[in-house]
Amino acid sequence: MVTPTQEIWDWLAEVPDPEIPVVSVTELGIIREVAWDGDTLKVAITPTYSGCPATSVIDLMVEEKLREKGVQNIALERRLSPPWTTDWVAQSARDKLREYGIAPPIDGTASDGRMGRAARLSGHNLTIPCPRCASGNTDKVSQFGSTPCKAAYVCRDCLEPFDYFKCH
Template sequence: MVAARPAVETVWQWLSAVLDPEIPVISVVELGIVREVAWREESLVVTVTPTYSGCPATEVISADIEGALRAHGIEQVRIETRLAPAWTTDWLAEPAREKLRAFGIAPPGRRDPPLSPTGPTQRPGRVLDIRSLDAEAAPVCPHCGSAHTRLVSGFGSTPCKSAHVCNDCLEPFERFKCH
């Protein structure tokens, strides 16, 4: 007897339990890197867009996704990587931003208007100046809420974060970079 395929909505729920290996308080779904889930013939295909093309956690994330789906009885799983459109912090779910803050990481700001996860990364007539992506206001300290913070290093414990310190409570913290 062949078991019925789980609905795509069910698979999305399962993937919501797969935590990011570098920030284990948010799921890969909340992070916005799972782009698509679809059945193609007998295989379940999960499409993932890494936070940046050289992200060292990409292989771990793929293995974790595959392991979680196999644990739910899906035998034929294929993970595909999609680099375009490039991932943007605009794809972070709102609850993930609060989870980052509670974990001690300042969440990224938002662009106005945000980049669409389904549309082109460049809007007609709009030039995106990449020099301005991290040039937004100083991050708010996730520990005390002060905006009186300073950049210590453009690179934190992972390439997608920068290191900061709060001038009021003197606590160090990381900020998830905008991109």
Template sequence: MEKDGEPSTIDPQLSTIWAALAQVPDPEIPVVSIVDMGMVREVEVDGGRVSVTFTPTFSGCPALHVIRQSIEDAVRALGVLDVEVRSTLTPPWTTDWINADARERLRQYGIAPPAPAGEGLITLEAEPTRCPRCGSLNVNLTASFGSTLCKRLYVCGSCREPFEGFKSV
């Protein structure tokens, strides 16, 4: 937006910013957004300045720069010129932050959604996983790591289809 040749900023509503961020897809799973995944932790509006704080799903996430740039682009598309994007690892992201609608979209996409992480220590045993295609619990873990470090590879013993499943963290 320009006025007399000078750039200007707008003072967007918080709800407008959250709605824009809800349209930013997870770079590795395009059927869910970064808001669906619970990555956006805080949005602050101070005059024409917007600060967005997010928590990556994995501290070594290779898509960190893509997420950061996508957040900035989404807010700038609203006409905001002064955008700050911060990442934080505290508290660490947990699969419990994934909303219910996103869990269903993951399943429809062919990725078994994670079981609730719950409280306490992380266990080395995989939680029961249901096949996202046929719903069977007759599944076999074939690899501890899938296409990303946050997923495992499985094969369903009932429908014989391979699939990925989210690890609960």
């Protein structure tokens, strides 16, 4: 019997991102497609960027979850086109990131996969609100935070350091 794909999406929603365990791989938008091809389940995964060190761990976690649920024949596909964008991050994940102490990506700034159309058009740096106190009085400390997909910031009001999930 073939498991309905919606049930498989529900199972994959239980797989946490290995670098940010409060959000699932589905909430991050990196699971792109789930489909049956005969008796083989095909799952397309788009990494947050092509050199993401967590990609192989995510593949393993997805496969383990599916095998735990009884799926025998699995084909994982690494899909690089279109490239992943922070626009694919679900609102639930953005809320969880903020609660976890990570500033979520700013909506609408990942439109071209680089700095973001909104930032380019304004000619100004984006204001990244502190996830702890919501102050906009923040400074970027480093382009790279705890992982390559995050930048390190500090809040000048509450003095707390935090990561910002960079837009791309």
